[in-house]
Amino acid sequence: MAEIGLVRFAQVAMEVAAAALPLYRTKKSNHRFTQPQLISILCLMRYEDWTFREAEVRLAEHTELREALGLQRVPDHTTLFYFLRRLKEGTIAQLLAETIQRLPPPPSGGTTVAVDATGLAPGAISTFFVKRLRDQGGEWHRWIKWLVAVDVPRRSVVAQLAKWGPTNDSATLRPLVTAAVPVVPIRQVLADAEFDSERNHRHIREVLGATSIIPAKRGKATWRRRGVRAQMQADFPRAEYAQRALVESVFSAVKRKLSARAPGRSLETQCLQALLLGLAYNIYRLKPGVGHRPFIPLMLTVPS
16 A cells, blocks of 8 residues: 555545546536546556455545545446546546646756556456466466656656557657657657667657667677667767666556556556556655645535
């Protein structure tokens, strides 16, 4: 369990969601619960690693938590599930950007962004099944791969992707850092050798106008490297590249304090759970009342 209290986390989640999202998705939506309330509950689920049924039980038991969320009644676990199914990746990215706006401003001239990936366990798969498969000589080869771009000075996720693993992630660096550009001004991009390619260097330097530092280690030892990769091989800036290790600290904090799983029975659900994990981590690092106007809980009057 993380050390930040549930009520405080819920307050920050509601502040972020209320500033970024309308109360209801459409005019014909059922007005029992608002979008900020439901997305905040999903973030709480990621924060405490609850299932949908556990979230329903915990909310029913916790009066202060319901008050922080402005709830007069507890949503059913199916309500939370179907809201997750309707949730768009763009909505999560919008909320992620809102969390970044509430942090202290980045350094003048732009910030350093580190890119890396880690694996998350698909929680719907029985650990007994995986162990039995291994005992029989087999191997479970699939998991959710979570790729993030981290603002190094502020230790926050500024862009993220989720997909099935294992895969080669070199081509994902370009859309990932491009998605981070509207969120933070980028001065420098750090990535490990998995993302080594001349095309990635060119995109960062020519399209984004930033500096790229990626070790030139892909390919055979006999291959002759050209362009920026040759510069990386001849004179690698090790002191600046050392900051990349801080993205590993972010992964460690997420898995120790929040969750190491992306639960769900479908790839789509697991990817959404991975993206919500990044959002919950950013909310975890914020303080109530920082940034935009203070949030006033909306107590809905629901007919009995």
